[in-house]
Amino acid sequence: xASGAPVRPLRADAxxxxxxxxxxxxxxFAAKGTGASTEEIARQAGVGIGTVFRHFPTKEALLAAxxxxxxxxxxxxxxxxxxxxxxxxxxxxFFTLVVDQAPAKNxxxxxxxxxxxxVQGVTSGIAGELTAALEELLGRAQAVGAVxxxxxxxxxxxxxxxASRAVEFAGDREACARTLAVFxxxxxxxxx
Amino acid sequence: xASGAPVRPLRADAxxxxxxxxxxxxxxFAAKGTGASTEEIARQAGVGIGTVFRHFPTKEALLAAxxxxxxxxxxxxxxxxxxxxxxxxxxxxFFTLVVDQAPAKNxxxxxxxxxxxxVQGVTSGIAGELTAALEELLGRAQAVGAVxxxxxxxxxxxxxxxASRAVEFAGDREACARTLAVFxxxxxxxxx
DNA sequence: CTAGAATCGGAGTTGTGACTCCGATTACAC
DNA sequence: GTGTAATCGGAGTCACAACTCCGATTCTAG
Numbered sequence: 001x002a003s004g005a006p007v008r009p010l011r012a013d014a015x016x017x018x019x020x021x022x023x024x025x026x027x028x029f030a031a032k033g034t035g036a037s038t039e040e041i042a043r044q045a046g047v048g049i050g051t052v053f054r055h056f057p058t059k060e061a062l063l064a065a066x067x068x069x070x071x072x073x074x075x076x077x078x079x080x081x082x083x084x085x086x087x088x089x090x091x092x093x094f095f096t097l098v099v100d101q102a103p104a105k106n107x108x109x110x111x112x113x114x115x116x117x118x119v120q121g122v123t124s125g126i127a128g129e130l131t132a133a134l135e136e137l138l139g140r141a142q143a144v145g146a147v148x149x150x151x152x153x154x155x156x157x158x159x160x161x162x163a164s165r166a167v168e169f170a171g172d173r174e175a176c177a178r179t180l181a182v183f184x185x186x187x188x189x190x191x192x
Numbered sequence: 193x194a195s196g197a198p199v200r201p202l203r204a205d206a207x208x209x210x211x212x213x214x215x216x217x218x219x220x221f222a223a224k225g226t227g228a229s230t231e232e233i234a235r236q237a238g239v240g241i242g243t244v245f246r247h248f249p250t251k252e253a254l255l256a257a258x259x260x261x262x263x264x265x266x267x268x269x270x271x272x273x274x275x276x277x278x279x280x281x282x283x284x285x286f287f288t289l290v291v292d293q294a295p296a297k298n299x300x301x302x303x304x305x306x307x308x309x310x311v312q313g314v315t316s317g318i319a320g321e322l323t324a325a326l327e328e329l330l331g332r333a334q335a336v337g338a339v340x341x342x343x344x345x346x347x348x349x350x351x352x353x354x355a356s357r358a359v360e361f362a363g364d365r366e367a368c369a370r371t372l373a374v375f376x377x378x379x380x381x382x383x384x
Numbered sequence: 385c386t387a388g389a390a391t392c393g394g395a396g397t398t399g400t401g402a403c404t405c406c407g408a409t410t411a412c413a414c
Numbered sequence: 415g416t417g418t419a420a421t422c423g424g425a426g427t428c429a430c431a432a433c434t435c436c437g438a439t440t441c442t443a444g
Contacts, residue, residue, distance in 0.1 A: 011411060011420060037401055048423035053403060150370055158362035158371045166354025171346060178342055179350045186378025203390060203441060229431055240393035245433060 018055045020045050026066045034063060071126045074098065078133035088146025091137050092184055095160070099180060102164035148189045159183060210247045212237050218258045226255060263318045266290065270325035280338025283329055284376055287352070291372060294356035340381045351375060 010018065024045040028036045038059055042049045056062035077097060084090035134153050141147040151159075163183045167176045202210065216237040220228045230251055234241045248254035269289060276282035326345050333339040343351075355375045359368045 013411065014421060017422085038403085039401075042423095049403085049425095050405085050423050051421080054421070057403090059402065148374075151374070152367070152370075154363060154367050155371045155374070158358040158367065159374060161361045162354040162356075162358025162371070164354075165357040166350040169353045170350035175344070175346050175350065178344075179347045179354070182340075182343070182347070182351060182378035183374065184378070185382055186374035186376070190377055205441065206391060209392085230433085231431075234393095241433085242393050242435085243391080246391070249433090251432065 014055075017045070017047055017051055021047065021052060021055060021062075022065060022069060025062055026069070029063070029066060038062070068126050071130050075126065075130040075133050078130065078137050082133060082136040082140060087137075087140035087144050091141035091147060092187075094137055095163070095183070095187075096180065098160050099163045099167055099183075102168045145189060147187050151187065159187070206247075209237070209239055209243055213239065213244060213247060213254070214257060214261060217254055218261070221255070221258060230254070260318050263322050267318065267322040267325050270322065270329050274325060274328040274332060279329075279332035279336050283333035283339060284379075286329055287355070287375070287379075288372065290352050291355045291359055291375075294360050337381060339379050343379065351379070 009015075021041065025041050028041050028044060032040070038052050039049055041062075042052045045052075052062070056065060078094055081090040081094050131153055134156055138147065138151065138153060138156055142149050142151075163180065166179050166183075170176045170179045201207075213233065217233050220233050220236060224232070230244050231241055233254075234244045237244075244254070248257060270286055273282040273286050323345055326348055330339065330343065330345060330348055334341050334343075355372065358371050358375075362368045362371045
C-alpha cells in the first residue's frame with residue numbers, strides 16, 4: 001500500500017522551483033483556463049520546459065497537483081469554520097468564500113470533465129477529507145435549522161460548482177450578490 | 193445594413209449536408225465537449241472535411257451556428273410560455289426545461305468563454321430576441337408575485353448557466369431534483 | 385441528355401502543444 | 415575547495431487538429 005521508495009528530500013533549488021511552478025500554474029490556469037500551455041507556465045515561472053516536466057511528468061499531473069492544493073486549503077477552511085459557535089452563519093460564510101474563489105474552482109471542474117479524469121480517484125485522499133469537512137459543516141448547520149434538511153454533500157458540491165459558474169457569468173458585483181442571494185435563500189429551510 | 197449579395201438558394205444536396213452537419217455537430221459537441229474535432233463531426237455526418245469547411249469557414253463559425261440554433265429554439269419556447277395563463281408555473285417550467293437540456297447549453301458557455309468570443313456580438317440578433325422573451329417571462333412571473341422582484345434578466349441568465357452546471361455535476365436524478373429545488377425556492381419571493 | 389456550374393472529398397499544409405534527451409550547471413557532502 | 419550526483423534548460427521530436435486546394439462527382443437548367 002504505502003510506496004516503498006524512501007524519497008530523499010529535494011535539493012533546495014528543486015523545492016523552490018516546484019513551489020514556484022505550482023503557484024504560477026494556479027494563477028495561469030485560473031486566468032487563461034486549463035488550455036494554457038506548459039510553455040507559458042514555464043516562462044512565467046522563469047524556468048525551462050524541462051524543469052516543468054521533471055517535477056510533473058504530464059500536464060495532467062500538474063493540474064492534479066494544483067487542484068489537490070486547492071482542495072487541501074478548502075478542507076482546512078471548512079474544518080476551521082465547522083467548529084464555529086454559530087453553525088448557520090459559518091456554513092454560509094464558507095459557501096460565499098468558495099464562490100468568491102470561483103475562477104480556479106471552475107478550472108478544476110473543467111479540467112476533470114474534459115480530461116475524463118476520475119475525480120474521486122485522482123484526488124481521493126484529499127477529496128475525502130474535504131468531503132468529511134463539508135459533511136460536518138453542513139450537518140451542524142442543518143442541526144440548528146439554518147439549512148434545509150433535504151440536502152446532502154453531493155447536492156452541496158453541485159451547488160458550489162453551479163454557484164461558482166453563475167457568479168462568474170453574472171458580471172458586475174451587484175448582479176453577483178443578487179445571484180448569490182438566490183442560492184443562500186434557496187438553501188434555507190422551506191416554510192419557516 | 194442588410195447585406196448586398198442576393199444569396200441564391202443552395203443546391204438541394206448542399207442544403208441537406210448543411211442541416212445534417214448542424215444536427216451532428218450539436219450532438220457531438222454536447223457529448224464530447226467543444227474540443228471535439230471537425231474530422232469527428234465530418235465522419236459522423238458522413239461527409240468529407242472539405243464539406244464542413246465549405247459550409248462553415250472556421251470551427252468557431254460552426255459552433256456559433258449551432259448555438260444560434262439553440263438560442264432560437266429557446267427563444268421560441270420562452271415566447272410560447274410567456275403567454276400562458278399562469279405566469280408563475282410557466283416561468284418555472286421554462287427554467288426546468290432549459291436545465292434539462294443542460295449539456296448543450298454548457299457547451300455553449302464553455303465555447304464562448306474559451307474562444308474569447310463576444311457573446312453579445314456573435315449572437316446579437318437572436319440573443320436579443322431571447323433576452324426579450326426572458327424579460328417578458330420573468331416580468332410576468334414577478335408581476336403576479338411568483339418570483340422575487342430583485343432579479344433581472346442578467347441574474348436569470350447567470351442562474352440558468354449555474355443551474356445547468358449544477359445538475360450536470362449532481363449525478364443521479366434525485367440529487368438533481370433536490371439541487372434544482374434550491375434554485376426554484378431561492379427565486380421565490382422572500383418572507384412571503 | 386448534355387453542358388457546365390456548384391459541390392464534394394480527402395490528401396496535404398501549417399501551426400501548436402505535449403513531451404524527450406542530454407550537455408551544461410549547480411547544490412551539497414566531505 | 416573539490417567531486418559528484420541532482421537538477422536545469424531548451425532545442426528537437428511527435429502527434430494531432432484546423433484549414434487549403436483541386437481533381438472528381440453530382441445536381442439542374444435547357
